[in-house]
Amino acid sequence: MNELELIARLTRALPTNDTVLTGAGDDCAILDLGVPEQLILFKTDAVVAGVHFTGETPPEKIGHKALARCLSDIAAMAGTPTAALVTLGLPKDFDPDFVVRIYAGLTALAEKFRVAIVGGETTTNPGGLLISIALLGSIPRGRRLLRSGAKAGDAIFVTGELGGSLAGKHLDFTPRLVESCWLAEHFPLHSLMDLSDGLGSDLRHLLKASGVGAELLKSAVPVARSARVAARENAGAKPPFIAALTDGEDFELLFTLASRNAVKLLDAWHREFPGLKLSCIGKIVAGEGILLRDKTGARPFNAHGYVHFA
Numbered sequence: 124m125n126e127l128e129l130i131a132r133l134t135r136a137l138p139t140n141d142t143v144l145t146g147a148g149d150d151c152a153i154l155d156l157g158v159p160e161q162l163i164l165f166k167t168d169a170v171v172a173g174v175h176f177t178g179e180t181p182p183e184k185i186g187h188k189a190l191a192r193c194l195s196d197i198a199a200m201a202g203t204p205t206a207a208l209v210t211l212g213l214p215k216d217f218d219p220d221f222v223v224r225i226y227a228g229l230t231a232l233a234e235k236f237r238v239a240i241v242g243g244e245t246t247t248n249p250g251g252l253l254i255s256i257a258l259l260g261s262i263p264r265g266r267r268l269l270r271s272g273a274k275a276g277d278a279i280f281v282t283g284e285l286g287g288s289l290a291g292k293h294l295d296f297t298p299r300l301v302e303s304c305w306l307a308e309h310f311p312l313h314s315l316m317d318l319s320d321g322l323g324s325d326l327r328h329l330l331k332a333s334g335v336g337a338e339l340l341k342s343a344v345p346v347a348r349s350a351r352v353a354a355r356e357n358a359g360a361k362p363p364f365i366a367a368l369t370d371g372e373d374f375e376l377l378f379t380l381a382s383r384n385a386v387k388l389l390d391a392w393h394r395e396f397p398g399l400k401l402s403c404i405g406k407i408v409a410g411e412g413i414l415l416r417d418k419t420g421a422r423p424f425n426a427h428g429y430v431h432f433a
Contacts, residue, residue, distance in 0.1 A: 126431035148332070149269050150199035150316055151260070162267070164202045164260035168192045172251040176294065182221050184294040186228030189254040192319070194236060194298035195374045199317035201268050201307035202260040204300070206239040210255040212248030225254070236300060266307055273314040273333035277379035277407040280388070283400055285322055285375065286367035287349030293372035302396060303376055310388055315378040321371035321428020326413060329377065339405035339424065341417040344368070371429035379407055 124132075134147040144162065145153035151164040170176060170189045190207065197204045209229065213222065233240055238258075262268075282299055299317070306312060314333060318325050322344070330337055341364065350366040361369065380388065385403055392401045408414070415424040 124432065145269060150196040153267060160264055161261045162264055164197055164200055164262060166193050166196045167255060167257045169253060169255040171253050180294065182224035183228030186225040187232050188294050189256055190229050190232050191296060191298050193256045193258040194300060195317045197258065197260040198298050198300045198303040199315060200262060201266060201303040201315060202262045204236055204238045204258060204260040206241045206259050208257040209240060209243035211245045212253035213245065214249060214251055215247060268307060268312055268315040270314055270316050270329045271332040273329055273335050273379045273407045275335055275407050275409045276382055277313055278382040278385040278403050279337060279379050279405045279407060280401060280403055281345065281375055281377050283375040284345045284347035285373050286363060286370045287347045287353050288370055288372040290349035296374045298374065299376045305395060309391065310380055310384060313379045318373040318375045318377050319371060321369045323368040323426050324428035325377060336408045336410040336412050337405055338408050338414040338416055338421060341415055343402055343404045345400055345402045365426065369426050369428045382406065
């Protein structure tokens with residue numbers, strides 16, 4: 124049983140109450156706690172030694188990544204983060220100075236985005252280092268950008284470049300909080316999420332939630348230089364384009380909006396964020412699944428990104 128199958132089984136009959144507007148199945152839960160003009164975002168995520176970082180990873184980067192992953196999910200809802208709790212699972216022989224340096228990386232990122240660290244938990248974990256973050260954020264009432272709003276005819280966009288994240292980006296990426304809020308304030312997005320497991324998997328989540336399919340233009344997918352370098356220097360590496368769709372841990376934004384707004388968006392984006400690429404990579408179509416179009420025509424694309432337990 125892989126991660127997606129396990130989640131589906133565990134979430135079949137979860138308890139809920141009248142504060143829950145969006146529960147399991149999107150990047151964050153959305154709660155109505157009666158706060159004037161605001162809805163509350165709630166998110167948790169974890170990083171684990173040997174899965175999300177190695178024994179050689181600098182501790183400051185471990186702390187950065189632990190919080191940045193949660194912040195990227197707040198960005199996926201075009202939200203503003205507010206406060207976090209941190210749970211540390213530590214082996215019995217842990218180095219206190221190493222843990223302090225983890226917190227230095229975590230708090231530096233928290234300060235950058237004005238996130239309060241308000242407590243947490245420490246526990247022994249014989250399996251190795253684990254850091255879990257629970258994060259609160261907010262969105263304005265009336266703004267609920269979910270995975271489920273994509274419509275046939277929409278243009279599909281991604282920020283940045285994709286693939287090759289293990290060359291370093293997965294440890295020091297900047298969550299797209301500023302960019303997602305700007306997008307939501309200036310354009311009528313239909314759907315939004317972040318790219319954590321790879322475009323090949325995450326786009327499928329958006330399509331399934333929206334009940335639609337997609338056609339991608341191969342030449343339009345922005346392949347990162349690190350993916351090209353890896354393919355050039357390592358005979359066993361994935362082809363760059365496949366890496367761009369399946370490597371994961373890009374932590375860029377994936378979103379759709381009506382195609383009539385695409386050119387206006389691109390022009391405004393280049394003025395607002397001249398140092399960050401924005402690419403229109405295809406369109407939403409009726410049906411299901413992903414078609415990949417190149418010079419020879421369109422064919423189904425069946426590869427997926429990273430899936431735990433697979």
